[in-house]
Amino acid sequence: MDPTPGSPDPAPPKFVGGRIPDGAAKAAPLRPLQGKGPPGKPPGAGVARLSGGVADPAHGPGGRPALVSLSWTQQDIENRLGIFKAGRNTSVNRVLALIVAILCSGLFLGVMALFYHRGSGALFRLGQGFVREGNLFATVPCTLCFFLGLVILAVKVFKLRLQRRALDLAAVPQHHDFVLNETTAKTVLERLRSLVDDARHFILLNRIDRALSNLHNIGGVSDVSTILQTQAENDENQVASSYALINAMIWAIPVLGFVGTVLGLSMAMGKFNIGGAADVSAIKDSLGPVVAGLSTAFETTLVGLVFALVLHLLSDLMQERETDFLDECNDYCHAHVVSKLRVKRGNPAAE
Numbered sequence: 193m194d195p196t197p198g199s200p201d202p203a204p205p206k207f208v209g210g211r212i213p214d215g216a217a218k219a220a221p222l223r224p225l226q227g228k229g230p231p232g233k234p235p236g237a238g239v240a241r242l243s244g245g246v247a248d249p250a251h252g253p254g255g256r257p258a259l260v261s262l263s264w265t266q267q268d269i270e271n272r273l274g275i276f277k278a279g280r281n282t283s284v285n286r287v288l289a290l291i292v293a294i295l296c297s298g299l300f301l302g303v304m305a306l307f308y309h310r311g312s313g314a315l316f317r318l319g320q321g322f323v324r325e326g327n328l329f330a331t332v333p334c335t336l337c338f339f340l341g342l343v344i345l346a347v348k349v350f351k352l353r354l355q356r357r358a359l360d361l362a363a364v365p366q367h368h369d370f371v372l373n374e375t376t377a378k379t380v381l382e383r384l385r386s387l388v389d390d391a392r393h394f395i396l397l398n399r400i401d402r403a404l405s406n407l408h409n410i411g412g413v414s415d416v417s418t419i420l421q422t423q424a425e426n427d428e429n430q431v432a433s434s435y436a437l438i439n440a441m442i443w444a445i446p447v448l449g450f451v452g453t454v455l456g457l458s459m460a461m462g463k464f465n466i467g468g469a470a471d472v473s474a475i476k477d478s479l480g481p482v483v484a485g486l487s488t489a490f491e492t493t494l495v496g497l498v499f500a501l502v503l504h505l506l507s508d509l510m511q512e513r514e515t516d517f518l519d520e521c522n523d524y525c526h527a528h529v530v531s532k533l534r535v536k537r538g539n540p541a542a543e
Contacts, residue, residue, distance in 0.1 A: 284347045297332075304318065334492070361387050374407055
């Protein structure tokens with residue numbers, strides 16, 4: 193019933209029978225969903241279409257641009273911190289990683305010191321291996337290198353997760369009748385650039401953007417596959433280079449442990465001095481510092497080997513996930529770009 197003039201505003205609409213009344217539905221704008229039309233209509237209804245009855249992917253109902261679905265500026269974990277410039281694709285800003293690694297290393301060694309001074313049994317022995325006075329010169333840099341590699345891998349997990357979301361975007365129309373040529377490439381580019389804030393920061397979308405830009409500007413259908421392959425190789429090299437610092441840490445950690453071993457043995461041998469005495473008690477007294485030096489030697493080696501092993505396994509696991517993602521990008525490009533390429537009739541220059 194319509195309210196009478198001068199009467200107070202009607203109460204907010206309530207759910208009736210599990211649905212929203214028609215008046216409330218008109219007041220609340222609906223968020224467009226990918227691959228779906230308005231409620232009550234089949235997919236693609238009300239969407240602008242290209243020639244041949246294929247939906248125009250660059251515009252929604254009424255010809256409005258599609259909403260941005262991915263934002264590298266707002267959703268990348270390094271950009272959200274707003275302190276340092278974010279690394280490219282899945283690369284990590286090394287200064288940010290170093291700062292976080294220093295904080296994590298300090299916290300970890302503080303816990304180990306607590307175990308050493310107040311713990312007992314296994315906790316005491318664990319803390320002793322890290323913060324014994326003779327071990328610190330090796331265990332501190334080992335711990336820092338370990339957490340530096342660990343922080344880089346942790347940040348890469350979040351960055352890869354954002355990159356994988358590009359696979360779910362309908363950047364290229366999925367309709368089986370849609371074909372790619374120099375004319376429709378412009379529409380796809382508009383659609384792609386409306387889905388993200390900057391396609392250059394997404395591995396998959398950057399490949400498609402470069403290939404279709406060449407197709408639109410030059411019209412060379414045969415060049416698209418070459419461009420995609422070249423960009424795929426560049427992406428593989430970029431991903432491999434992002435592990436350079438982690439691989440350096442995997443090499444440095446056991447080396448630092450072995451350095452602790454050598455120094456521990458040197459200290460042990462230097463303190464073994466009975467001064468020519470044949471007394472058994474004097475020999476026993478001189479063995480105390482020797483045993484302490486040997487403990488340092490073996491403990492630092494153990495710390496280095498364990499840290500290197502854990503970091504190596506995690507690095508291989510993460511690198512495998514990134515390789516799988518690159519393979520999925522290759523499959524996507526072949527299935528949704530290369531397979532839809534067609535030479536426009538009446539344009540011999542495109543052949």
